[in-house]
Amino acid sequence: MNESNAWGKSAMVYSTGTAADSIPAHRVLRNTYALLALTLTFSAAVAAASAALKLPHPGIILTLVGYFGLLFATYKLSNSAWGLGAVFALTGFMGYTLGPIVNHYLAMQGGSEIVAMAFGGTALIFFGLSAWVLTSKRDFSFMGGFLFAGMIVALLAGLAAVFFQMPALSLTVSAAVVLLMSGMILFETSRIVNGGETNYILATVSLFVSIFNLFTSLLQLLGFMGSDE
Structure with a gap:
């Protein structure tokens, strides 16, 4: 029933590798986290305004068109x-x-608790995985192909769950997306740390979308567990 799982199962965005290839990894990392903090704050403010004004959801089609556009x-x-x-x-x-x-x-x-738990879970996963990569500097680039294929499957399955009203499939997709977005955080952070990503704008978008999808997927999972259905 939740349309959030039918769209934007993250995006594999890569830099085109121009003159920016000489930019030190620590500078890309610093710029990425600075822009990520700004965009998260801005997006949260827009979300709060949208919620306060009780604006309607634009629907799956407009959401997909707007997002991918x-x-x-x-x-x-x-x-x-x-x-x-x-x-x-x-x-x-x-x-x-x-x-x-x-x-x-x-x-x-118990909706307030559900939202708070989803927020806390998202923060814990993001900071925990990021800290692991930043301290270990482990290379997770080998996960790229698997993550891309997984996101395509999750997107298609999520769309099917919405259009055919299949709650069980939707929950399965949400659980899969939590794992995929965790992998994306490892993958993108690793690329930045090891010099594979030199464009902080693309790195920011990748991490932002991963965090967004992680949060909405946790919302659906926790919402289901907290419901009377």
């Missing part, structure tokens, strides 16, 4: 100053779609 624009503009504007447009749009989803869970019995 803005993602494409961000990728094309990632090596220019316009790329920053595209990032905030994308993350703001995602925040807008998140507002109605959060309202849905807040309306449930």
Whole structure:
């Protein structure tokens, strides 16, 4: 029933590797985390406004079109100053779609606890996995092909769950997405640390989308466990 699991099962975004190849990894990491903090704050503010105004969810079709359109624009503009504007447009749009989803869970019995647990779980997973990669500097680039294939399967399965009203499949997809997004955090952070990603805009988008999908998937799983159904 939750449309959030039918779209944006993260995006494998890669830099085109231009003159930025000489940028030190620590600088890319610093810029990525700075932009990630700004976009998360901005998206959260938009989500809060969307929830407070009780704006309706745009629906699965408009959500997919808006998401992939803005993602494409961000990728094309990632090596220019316009790329920053595209990032905030994308993350703001995602925040807008998140507002109605959060309202849905807040309306449930114990909804505040569900949202808080999903937020805490997302933060714990992100910081825990990031700290592991940053301290170990382990290379997780070998996971790329598996993650890409997994996200395609999850996206298609999520769409099927929405259109054919299959709650069990939707929950299965949510559980799979939690694992896939955890893998994406390892993969992208590893690429930054080991010099495989030199474009901080693309790195930010990858991590942001992973965090977003991780949060919405945890919301659905916790919401189901906390429901009376």
